[in-house]
Amino acid sequence: MLQNACRIAGFILVIFSQNIQAQNLPAKRPKPNIVIIISDDHAFQAISAYGNKLVKTPNIDRIAQKGVRLDKAYVTNSICGPSRAVILTGKYSHKNGFKDNETSQFDHSQDNFAKHLQTGGYQTAWIGKIHLAGKPEGFNFFNLLPDQGSYYNPEFIGMDGKSIRKEGYVTNLIEDISEEWLDLRDSNKPFCLVVGHKATHRTWLPDTVDFGRYDSLTFPVPVNFYDQYKTRSAAAVQDMSIDKTMQMAYDLKMLSYSSKGEPTVNRMNPAQRAKFDAYYGAIEADLKSKNLTGKALAEWKFQRYMKDYYSTAESLDRNIGRMLDYLEKHELDQNTIVIYMSDQGFYLGEHGWFDKRFMYEESFRTPLLMQFPGVIKPGTNSSQMVMNLDIAPTLLDAAGLAIPSDMQGKSMLPFLANKAVKGREALYYHYYENGEHSVSPHFGVSTKDYKLIRFYKRVNSWELFDLNKDPSEESNVYGKKGYEKTTLALKQQLTKLIAEYDDKEAKVILRSEP
CATH class of the missing domain: 3.30.1120.10 (Arylsulfatase, C-terminal domain)
Incomplete structure (x- = not known):
């Protein structure tokens, strides 16, 4: 009987220790704070931590240096709203009900990770782009861009449902509001803050201080820029090519090509507009003097796309740096999980494209970097296959909370804390x-x-x-x-x-x- 009792006690001890290991937290450690920074359409290949040699993203790289760079991170459905719905719920699109941006309506009453964090004592907030219409649930505070939001002088919708226009550049404003909320939170409680950036979504309009930042560079044209899609019938019928689809006025800011002007530019105040006209007006005059056609025009459009895209990403990286500095200044960095990710990947001329949607690598794969002091070893890389589906269960695991059985993702913490633990062998996409x-x-x-x-x-x-x-x-x-x-x-x-x-x-x- 004594022998059986010892076996039972040993079995209980193993189960207990496995549970603690699964949570990857020492039993007495305070619950970690959480900051999730979600950008829009920011390609992994546009980040210096992922090997880009022409463009530097020093602040995103800081997260990699203090944590882990995941090299095989993917999305379940490569499009803006559905991706955020997956991140929030930990469920595939067919389960959370938000399959596309055109016909779907998100049900905010359904379960999400923020509701569990709230129950577990967390203060929660989502600031910036969420792209899920309706009133969010599970958040103590939100201040959101309507739909896609605007780069200049955007509206924000507050807790009272009222829309207020704020003067300035959207990426800076989102960070301002985020820091204001952190200043006013209850410092006796852990927090979870989601910072939803608009950048680098189409139409890639930079902050005025970043106009021309990359004009000295000539970006290499991808080797498959003139892909003929000979064996891929779905790729052959797409309408997302830089050559044929990208618009001169709407995308590339050559305003004389539009008789109505462009809505994003029309939002600018006189000071902003003067800087815009001075910069883009000179480019447009030079373009017209060259009278380009055919491949020469297609490659000119590619160069302008790249310069605008990377200049737009500049303010994104700068404001990520502001957030990291805030955490350090307020001595929060040692017990705060920081995650940086995009809602999906993006084409930067590969296959001749911009945009996303396809299951091909540049669209399917997303950047994902994470720091968790005391749990994730600084400066590590992981080749484990993960999905945006895994964010919700990972956060609950980190907070020491139970993961609902109907969440379809898996916590990443076991293999991030222990390289011997294996993750997925295959990924499913729809x-x-x-x-x-x-x-x-x-x-x-x-x-x-x-x-x-x-x-x-x-x-x-x-x-x-x-x-x-x-x-x-x-x-x-x-x-x-x-x-x-x-x-x-x-x-x-x-x-x-x-x-x-x-x-x-x-x-x-x-x-x-x-």
């Missing part, structure tokens, strides 16, 4: 929108070696990519000799993931296969 930019809905599975995609509605086709031989995903080898076993295995894996995540729409499409 994009639904069938309107803007003519991107066909699709779902698929991705492993470290292969990616299998099923397009439907606009285009009905399969695509298979051998990621080791073809990392830029230009050669669809679906149906090609030698890939039969791989295709079968991936379809089985895809079917398994669809069942695991209970994606009924995808299941019906697969059942209709011959």
Whole structure:
């Protein structure tokens, strides 16, 4: 009997220790504060911590230096509102109900990580872009941009539902409001602050202090800028090319190409507009003197896109630095989790594109950096496959709170604290929108070696990519000799993931296969 009692006690001790290890927090450690900074359309390849040699992002890099850079972070659905819904709920789009920006309406009464943090004693706030219409729940405070928001002199919607116009540049204003909230919070309670930036969303309009910041650089044209999409029928019908889709006035600020002016520019006050006219007016005059056509014009548009995009990102990085400085100044940095991520990736000329949506790497993959003093070793890199789906359970795990059984993500803390712990072996993706930019809905599975995609509605086709031989995903080898076993295995894996995540729409499409 004594022997059995010892075994039971030992079993209980193992379970207890595993629970503490899963939370990755010492039992007596105070609950960590949380700051999540979510940018919009900021590509991983645009960050110096991820290897960009031309452009520096020193403040985003600070997070990598003090924590971990995740090299295999992905999204479940590469589009703005749905991505934020996934981050908030820890559930795929078909479960949280927000599949696309065109037809979906987010139900704020559903469960989300902020509600659990509130119950666990946290003060919670979301400031800036959320892109989920309606009144957020689970937050003690919010001050939000309506819809996409504006770069200059934007409106913010407060707790009372009233819209107030604020003078200034949006990225600076979001940081100002964030710091004001931190100043006024109850310092006796832990906090969770979500900082939702508009940058670097289209139309990539920089702060006036950043006009011309990258004009001295000539950005290399991607090797597949003139991709012909020969084996990819869905890619061939898209409408998101720099050459044909990008607009001279709306996107590139060449205002004489529009008889009505541009809404974002029209919001500027006289001082802002004078700086805008002086900078872009000179560029427009030079363009007209050159009378460019064909490839020369396409590559001019690419260069302007890059200069505006990176100049817009400059204020984003600068204000991330302001937040990190605030935490250090107020001695909060040693017990605050800081996460930086984008809502998805973005094309910076790869395949000739801007925008996102496709399951191809530049859109599917997102930057994700995280510091958690005492838990995550500074200056580490992780090649574990993670998704934005995992943010919610990770935060609850870090706070020592139970993770709801219907959250579909997994905490990242076990493998971030212990390299011996393994994460995902495969990723499931489903994009639904069938309107803007003519991107066909699709779902698929991705492993470290292969990616299998099923397009439907606009285009009905399969695509298979051998990621080791073809990392830029230009050669669809679906149906090609030698890939039969791989295709079968991936379809089985895809079917398994669809069942695991209970994606009924995808299941019906697969059942209709011959």
